[in-house]
Amino acid sequence: MACRPAALRAGARGSGYLLANHYSLVTVLSAQSVITTVAGNGRVLRGEGGPASLAALGELQGEEHWAMVVYFAFMDVKQVIEDFQDYLAPKLDTYEQAIYLYLFRHSRLQGKDEIVTGFVSARLRMAFGVGEKGKPMSKNTCYEKLQSLESKGCINIVDKERDGTGIRLLLPSEISGLIPQEQPIQELTLDELDFFNVPENRPAILRREGNKCFYCFRALNSNNYVIEHVTSRPEGNNTYRNVVAACRDCNNRKGNISADEFLRGLYRRGYLSATDFEARSDALTQLRSGDLKPSFP
Template sequence: MDEFAQIFAQFQDHLAPRLDMYEQAIYLYIFRHTLVDGKTDVVIGFKSARKKLAFGVGKAGTAPSEHSIYEKLRSLEAKGCIKILGSEHSGTRLKVILPSEMPNLLPVVQSISLANLDELDFFSVPENRKLILEREKWECFYCLTKLDENNHVIEHVVSRPEGSNSYRNVVAACRRCNNRKGATAADDFMRALYREGILSGEEFPVRLSLIPRLIGGELKPVLG
């Protein structure tokens, strides 16, 4: 995503819901005439510029009044969206504040270390169970059966109490494999699936190779 696309997405997703229609139109107009043009600030005379903002925002078919514009400028400044730098003969000097520069606007993306990831419970916590399903691309870890909300379980590769609820030890499986595997070692269970023709000659070595990768922590779920 390029810079302007990211800024617009942040505006639409996080800033716009906090602004009324006047404020949105004015903010985007200032953004257009500053950062899009490579400027840090701009002087805008709203006596004429107001007609370029948004006809029909106020009374149907008319532009917002100058009084309304200046009220909304003060409101935008109070919300931390712009800075009013002063008045000049040709208009008001303004600086736009990007969504990423506004305190507490964008959600904080926490960086979770490998050590912290290992401490998360991917068996008992519903949100984390969903991440295991997504890691497996909604396929049974053992036999590759397509999974949905009703035909899957999250199960331990090494059964409790020896096995943990770490992402290294839980997988998404179909109910048939979950019932059949029981306490059988995962590699032995996959060999049985191969002997029965449930896994093909191409699928079997690939599935078998995932077990040490899982235990070694290579198959990390993607955290939102």
């Protein structure tokens, strides 16, 4: 039966989860992928630590295959190598890089969390060719570099035994603070946008007013309008609920009096008809309650 994954989910950087509920073979994992963990009921699931392509997975029988969800954590080797080269290598000297790759090759790449390595002999293989005059690194250098790798958070030295040193290697993505986290771009909500101090936001207010002065209906264009505070600062803010597009005359005359009072004055002096005055007063109420939202092209 072909693999029927319910979902393939991205996990932490360099890993992923295949969420499957009914299968006999896993065929979607690439050849680079290594199953490091299989969580299941243990009766039909095997393959921990082996290459994904060789994972032995049984078909679940009866109703349980619908009820059961299995997670496979696999390592994306391509991502690990990229992270190593881009983020970790610049922080390591050549000895440390060589030791790190040696440990990676013999632990995590094999699906093992931890290895015990005898460095007296392993040092001859792990950094071959980089030593002075082609010599392998000395025993002292090797231990010194292990210490510095540990202090840089790349490895945990678990214990030292007679036949070697127990080491747990951390992938670049597991080393705290190594890979900068992508900052999610914060989208400002409409209520947070500044329509007074941010020049590129201002035309949206002019458009909302239909290219007319909010108070007196005089025609406006992009060269002769001003952004006017309905409630003057500092009490009033720069949001779309408190700014309007106005002609310079209205802006100058209004000064610090309230917008309601200013509209009444325009009506009394004959600049606004009774109908227009009522319409403008209604618009003012709508503006304050957030009903007059500007739109962006």
